[in-house]
Amino acid sequence: GEDVEQSLFLSVREGDSSVINCTYTDSSSTYLYWYKQEPGAGLQLLTYIFSNMDMKQDQRLTVLLNKKDKHLSLRIADTQTGDSAIYFCAEMGADDKIIFGKGTRLHILP
Amino acid sequence: ETGVTQTPRHLVMGMTNKKSLKCEQHLGHNAMYWYKQSAKKPLELMFVYNFKEQTENNSVPSRFSPECPNSSHLFLHLHTLQPEDSALYLCASSPGGEGTYEQYFGPGTRLTVT
Numbered sequence: 001g002e003d004v005e006q007s008l009f010l011s012v013r014e015g016d017s018s019v020i021n022c023t024y025t026d027s028s029s030t031y032l033y034w035y036k037q038e039p040g041a042g043l044q045l046l047t048y049i050f051s052n053m054d055m056k057q058d059q060r061l062t063v064l065l066n067k068k069d070k071h072l073s074l075r076i077a078d079t080q081t082g083d084s085a086i087y088f089c090a091e092m093g094a095d096d097k098i099i100f101g102k103g104t105r106l107h108i109l110p
Numbered sequence: 111e112t113g114v115t116q117t118p119r120h121l122v123m124g125m126t127n128k129k130s131l132k133c134e135q136h137l138g139h140n141a142m143y144w145y146k147q148s149a150k151k152p153l154e155l156m157f158v159y160n161f162k163e164q165t166e167n168n169s170v171p172s173r174f175s176p177e178c179p180n181s182s183h184l185f186l187h188l189h190t191l192q193p194e195d196s197a198l199y200l201c202a203s204s205p206g207g208e209g210t211y212e213q214y215f216g217p218g219t220r221l222t223v224t
Binding site: 004035044088098100102103 | 152214
């Protein structure tokens with residue numbers, strides 16, 4: 001069945017780059033997403049990438065997609081304390097259903 | 111502010127109560143969704159409405175009953191819930207049709223069933 005896997009925790013020093021990784025199983029995925037959830041808030045769409053792209057850059061965010069390995073990553077450059085949150089990887093399959101991972105909690109060290 | 115609002119933000123209810131969650135979107139979207147977020151589990155899709163028609167019911171127990179009177183409003187009616195139904199319930203909307211890929215989430219309702 002469809003599955004999205006990501007590590008549960010990541011600690012990064014302030015000012016360094018954060019790289020959050022995700023793997024998925026549905027080779028027919030059309031879109032892949034990164035969502036951010038801050039404490040007490042709903043999910044916020046950070047960025048998404050269409051499956052025929054291998055990279056997308058948006059200010060401090062870089063998304064890399066390796067479709068052969070079904071691997072998606074999110075790089076946050078110059079990580080700030082405000083980046084502390086849970087980051088969810090998600091994929092949309094051919095049936096337009098979005099499947100989410102369990103989320104990676106990003107902790108920023110001073 | 112994402113343009114999707116949910117009320118109430120917090121709800122505590124007993125197992126015999128009946129309550130409703132409300133979601134409203136101000137984005138002119140045509141599709142609306144209910145998700146359940148439990149601790150230690152991935153976000154689960156519950157219901158999908160496209161142009162006011164229910165297009166997805168993801169094997170959700172009948173104690174959860176959705177209602178979509180128009181494209182801007184979505185309700186989730188709750189009755190005789192169980193403690194394991196305690197979770198964060200998130201509403202989302204998207205343009206619908208070819209714009210389905212872009213979903214915008216509300217802040218959620220934190221539900222506790224006692």
